[in-house]
Amino acid sequence: MSTEALRIVWIYPDLLSTYGDRGNMLILARRAADRGIPVETYEVRSDQPMPHTADIYLIGGGEDGPQALAAQRLITDGGLHQAVAQGAAVLAICAGYQLFGHSFYAKGAKCAGLGLLDITSDRGETRAVGELRGDIDPRLGLPPLTGFENHGGRTHLGASAAPLARVTAGIGNDGQTEGAWAGKILGTYSHGPALARNPALADLLLRWATGADRLAPLDDTWADRLRGERLAAPTPA
Amino acid sequence: MILTVWQLDVTFASGTLAGVTDGKMPLIAKVATSVSKTAAALSRAAGRGDGSVIGGWIGLKIDPDLLAHLASGRAVALVSGTNGKTTTTRLTAAAVGVLGRVATNSFGANMPTGHTSALAKEGHTPFAVLEVDEHYLAQVIDATRPRVVALLNLSRDQLDRAKEVAMMAQLWKTALAGHPEIKVVANADDPMVVWAAGNSPQTTWFSAGQRWHDDSFVCPESGHPIERADGDWWCTGCPLRRPRPHWAVEDEGVIDPRGDWHLVKLQLPGKVNIGNAATALAVAGEFGVRPIEALPRLARVASIAGRYAQVDRDGRNIRLLLAKNPASWLEAFDMADQAPTLLSINARDPDGLDTSWLYDVDFSPLRDRPVLITGDRAYDLAVRLQVNQVPFRHVKTFDEALRSVPPGRLEVIANYTAFQDIRAELDRVN
Numbered sequence: 016m017s018t019e020a021l022r023i024v025w026i027y028p029d030l031l032s033t034y035g036d037r038g039n040m041l042i043l044a045r046r047a048a049d050r051g052i053p054v055e056t057y058e059v060r061s062d063q064p065m066p067h068t069a070d071i072y073l074i075g076g077g078e079d080g081p082q083a084l085a086a087q088r089l090i091t092d093g094g095l096h097q098a099v100a101q102g103a104a105v106l107a108i109c110a111g112y113q114l115f116g117h118s119f120y121a122k123g124a125k126c127a128g129l130g131l132l133d134i135t136s137d138r139g140e141t142r143a144v145g146e147l148r149g150d151i152d153p154r155l156g157l158p159p160l161t162g163f164e165n166h167g168g169r170t171h172l173g174a175s176a177a178p179l180a181r182v183t184a185g186i187g188n189d190g191q192t193e194g195a196w197a198g199k200i201l202g203t204y205s206h207g208p209a210l211a212r213n214p215a216l217a218d219l220l221l222r223w224a225t226g227a228d229r230l231a232p233l234d235d236t237w238a239d240r241l242r243g244e245r246l247a248a249p250t251p252a
Numbered sequence: 253m254i255l256t257v258w259q260l261d262v263t264f265a266s267g268t269l270a271g272v273t274d275g276k277m278p279l280i281a282k283v284a285t286s287v288s289k290t291a292a293a294l295s296r297a298a299g300r301g302d303g304s305v306i307g308g309w310i311g312l313k314i315d316p317d318l319l320a321h322l323a324s325g326r327a328v329a330l331v332s333g334t335n336g337k338t339t340t341t342r343l344t345a346a347a348v349g350v351l352g353r354v355a356t357n358s359f360g361a362n363m364p365t366g367h368t369s370a371l372a373k374e375g376h377t378p379f380a381v382l383e384v385d386e387h388y389l390a391q392v393i394d395a396t397r398p399r400v401v402a403l404l405n406l407s408r409d410q411l412d413r414a415k416e417v418a419m420m421a422q423l424w425k426t427a428l429a430g431h432p433e434i435k436v437v438a439n440a441d442d443p444m445v446v447w448a449a450g451n452s453p454q455t456t457w458f459s460a461g462q463r464w465h466d467d468s469f470v471c472p473e474s475g476h477p478i479e480r481a482d483g484d485w486w487c488t489g490c491p492l493r494r495p496r497p498h499w500a501v502e503d504e505g506v507i508d509p510r511g512d513w514h515l516v517k518l519q520l521p522g523k524v525n526i527g528n529a530a531t532a533l534a535v536a537g538e539f540g541v542r543p544i545e546a547l548p549r550l551a552r553v554a555s556i557a558g559r560y561a562q563v564d565r566d567g568r569n570i571r572l573l574l575a576k577n578p579a580s581w582l583e584a585f586d587m588a589d590q591a592p593t594l595l596s597i598n599a600r601d602p603d604g605l606d607t608s609w610l611y612d613v614d615f616s617p618l619r620d621r622p623v624l625i626t627g628d629r630a631y632d633l634a635v636r637l638q639v640n641q642v643p644f645r646h647v648k649t650f651d652e653a654l655r656s657v658p659p660g661r662l663e664v665i666a667n668y669t670a671f672q673d674i675r676a677e678l679d680r681v682n
Contacts, residue, residue, distance in 0.1 A: 029469040029477060034408065038611030038639070045639045062477060078416055084475070145605070163606050207608025211635050237638055241631035 020053040021224060022069040026095065027061045030085045031111055036075030038208025039106055039217075043071060046217050050231045061085065065094030070224040071104045074111030076166075076206055079121035082110040086128055089114070099131050104199040104223040106216075107132075108209060109166050112194065112202035116170070132202055133173035134195050139186070142167045146250045147205055149180030149193045157215045159183070160193065161245045162205025170195070170204075179203055184250040199223045212245055214238045277321050284315035285322065285372045305361045308368030319364050322371035323380065323396035326355070329535050330392060332384040332424075333404025333445075335580045337362065339520065340404060340528045341383035342556045347536035347546035353377040359557050363388050364395065379539070386420055390427035393434070400538045401428070402437040402531055404460075406444040407467045408609070409577040417444060417467045424448035437534045440497040443468040443478055443485060447492060456509075458534045459483075459497035460527025464579035466612065499534040506530040506543065514543045519554045521571075522587030558675040558682060567659035570678065574671045576603075578612040584665045585617040591661035593618060594653045595644075596627035596670035603668050610636040618642050624653050627670045650677045 025040045040056055047054045059065055061084065072095060077085070089095050099105065105115070113119040116134035119126055128136075147164040151157040160180045170188040172178060172195055179194030179201060180187070187193025187204050194203035201220070203209055210217040214235050221230060277285070289307060311318045329348065331341045338360045345356040355374035357366045362383040371380060384392045386406070393401065403424065406417050421444040428436060429451060438449035440457040444467065449455050461483075471478050476489025486493035498509040505515045506529065516529045529550050533543050555561035555572075563570045575584040595618075599607050607629050615637055623644040625633045630646055637644045647653045650673075654662070666674055675681060 032466065033608075034606060035608030035611035038608070038636075041611060041639050045641075060477065078418070080475075081470070163608065165606065207606070208611040211611070211632070211639075237631060237634040241635050244631050 020055045021047050021071070021221075022066075023054065023056045023071045023073065024066060024069040025056065025058045026065070026072055026074040026089070026111070027081075027085050028058050028075070029060045030081035031075045031077035033076040033109075033207065035207030035211075036073075036108060039073050039075075039108070039210045042208065042210040042214075042217050043073075043220060046214065046233060047221055049233055052221075052225065061088050065089065065092045065098075067094040067097035067101065069098060069103060071106070071220055072098060074105070074107045074114075076109030076111060078110075082114055082119070083121040083124075083126045085111075086114040086119075086126055089129055090127065096129065096131065099198075099200065102199060104220045105131075105201065106210070106220055107200065107202040109168075109204055109206050112204065113168055113170065115200065115202055117173075119168070132195055132197055132200055133176040134170050134202070135173070136168045136170045138167055139169040143186035143204070145185060146245065146248060147185035147187055147193060148183045148246060148250075149185075149187060150183060151180045152177055152196065155179075155196070155219065157213075157219065158242075159246060160203075160205065160216070161212045161242055162203065162209050163207065164204045165206050166204055168204075211238070212242055278315075280315045281318055281321040284311040284318045289372050305363075305365045305369060307372060308361075308365035308370075311368050311372060312365060317395075319368045319371070319392075319395040320397075322368060326371075326377060326380045327539060328380045328382065328396045328398040329400040329402065329539070330382050330384045330389065330396065330398045331402045331404070331531075331535070332386050332389045333402075333439075334386060334407045334409050334577065335583070336404050336524065336528050336531075337383045339525060339556055339559065340402065340531050341381055342553055343529055343532035343550050344402070344535045345381040346549040346553055347532045347541055348379050348381055348539055349549060350536070350541045350545045351539060352379055355380040357382055364392060367392060367396070381535075386424070389424060393427055393431060398434060400435045400437060400535050402535050403439060403445045403449055404531065405439055405442045405464075405579070406448075407464050407577065407579040408612070409604075418472055421445070421448045421472050425451070428452050435538045437531065437538065439531075440495050441483070441485075443487075443492065443494075444472060446495060447472045450492070455495075456499070456534055456538065457495045457497045458499040458530050460501055460530050461523070464582060466578070499530050499537075501526050501530050506533055508533070508537070508543055512543075514547060516547065517551045519551065520556075520560050522583065524583040524586060555682060558671065558678075558680070561675075561678075561681045563678045563681050565678070566654055568654055568657060568662045569660065570654075570662045570664060572671065572674065572678075572681070573663065573665045574668070575665050576668050578609050581613040581665070585615075588663040588665065589661055590621050591663050592622040592624065592657040593663040593665060594624045594626065594647075594650075595633060596625070596664070596666040596674060597630065597633050598628040598667060598670040598673070599632075600628070600669045603670075607632040611639075615640040615642045622657065624656060626650070626653060627666070627673075650674055 113136040115132040116128045119136040147162045149160045176195040178192035355377040357370035362385040425448045436452040436455045439445045471487040474490035573584045575581040
């Protein structure tokens with residue numbers, strides 16, 4: 016860690032903040048605090064310089080215009096690239112996930128991404144809306160992913176990014192794989208508060224950020240019930 | 253509403269043309285009106301609904317211009333926005349009622365089918381006050397040629413289905429641009445609304461406060477950040493800023509355009525409803541109604557399709573509050589007493605299938621009272637409350653909730669279908 020407290024940055028909530036994106040910051044802060052880890056959270060607006068010394072960076076979903084603007088500003092600013100180079104952990108959601116790649120489409124135009132994940136994104140023929148499930152990359156040692164997706168994008172992975180999960184319900188990247196990870200960067204189409212249904216993913220980010228092999232267990236009775244319900248819920252064929 | 257009803261009614265249409273009083277209406281419109289009223293009555297008689305949609309649906313199938321025919325000859329006000337439109341419509345109808353009979357869609361059926369039903373049911377009235385779903389505003393303006401359009405607010409509401417906020421504001425702006433004759437009554441506190449209404453030549457601004465800012469950080473005109481201070485707001489990159497309101501909430505009352513303050517006594521709870529009353533007074537003002545005439549009528553409105561209704565059962569005084577999206581949850585917390593509170597969440601089609609919005613609501617105002625949770629998606633709520641450090645207890649049924657609290661007030665805050673479920677438990681209280 017760069018300082019005594021764990022520092023969490025929410026990138027550009029003024030541009031990229033759809034339903035419940037704030038939740039991931041709240042959940043990470045809660046799960047750290049419950050283990051006695053001091054936490055500081057920062058909401059960095061698009062007209063402010065991006066700090067490069069935080070431990071975890073969060074970026075959410077949004078509309079095409081703000082997505083393109085966010086990518087431009089992050090490229091110009093450079094702070095996020097520096098943070099990633101220094102080993103910061105990242106959770107990138109939906110539009111935020113796409114802009115971590117080499118390129119994405121917004122308002123019909125191809126836009127340059129940050130190039131921090133080896134992915135490219137374009138538009139699908141249909142919008143993916145509904146429950147999303149998948150078996151997470153076994154190397155991460157986590158239970159299945161459950162989320163709600165709501166996006167029109169399709170994402171293609173290059174050689175140096177691994178799928179976060181193999182899809183068992185829903186679309187994700189392309190109906191086969193969902194999300195991507197490389198180093199300490201996680202990207203997913205699970206929209207909004209993805210960590211609410213996946214506390215193990217939250218703890219993975221906390222372990223990456225603190226360097227701890229293990230974290231003290233928390234009472235996840237309600238999260239487990241929620242997971243049980245969502246993983247068993249019917250999905251359209 | 254159910255399609256099966258459609259198959260059993262058209263043959264009942266003949267013989268009831270006497271119900272139509274507008275002699276200028278084309279025959280097809282008369283037939284459609286009559287069928288529409290018959291179907292609504294059938295729907296109610298069959299216990300399948302309150303008849304507020306099915307009649308209009310059938311009527312519009314027979315005569316696609318029926319809404320225009322029914323609206324013609326009436327002075328119409330439309331009320332639209334993300335939140336508060338059902339309550340504001342009811343209050344506005346009460347206020348305009350000073351002048352004469354008012355047709356209104358008081359059950360919240362706010363699409364053209366509901367408007368058609370409401371107008372057909374009331375027969376000819378000099379006035380109509382219609383709640384309009386924000387997606388349908390352009391269409392309903394074209395059909396009803398309103399004298400007044402009230403724009404309340406725009407915020408996030410069911411992203412998995414609805415258009416995003418900026419797109420909705422653009423739709424409104426375009427809809428109004430073609431109708432300079434319309435008097436627009438618009439919320440000065442919501443930048444999205446001000447931008448949408450801004451080019452209308454006849455705009456009356458009201459200030460009812462805006463508790464929810466998360467959807468208007470960025471100027472819809474210039475893309476620059478919007479700054480706020482002391483109730484004022486302005487764009488940092490273009491001239492868009494808060495217009496000076498003609499009507500404003502102050503303390504427990506409303507200041508009118510002449511600067512006179514009027515005490516607003518309502519049975520409806522919360523500062524939000526004083527704001528809704530201010531809007532109603534502003535709309536009624538466009539028809540020539542003075543606040544002093546309208547206020548006694550506003551004070552008589554006790555509940556609206558179950559919203560704010562109070563029911564006594566087993567020594568508990570149950571009050572129902574509907575909260576459909578983040579902005580309206582914040583308003584419900586403001587209205588609720590510091591009493592045991594039951595929260596119920598579903599995610600069925602009318603609610604939106606996605607519960608992510610729970611993280612846009614700060615539940616911490618509930619930390620000081622006993623909280624019960626229920627509904628289809630109680631577990632989503634449980635995890636949210638845990639993150640928010642709000643203690644709660646999960647109950648499986650409404651009866652269990654009742655038994656779990658001591659005699660006295662029980663506040664119930666629920667989203668749309670959860671609200672209807674609880675209303676059904678309480679004999680569909682209005």
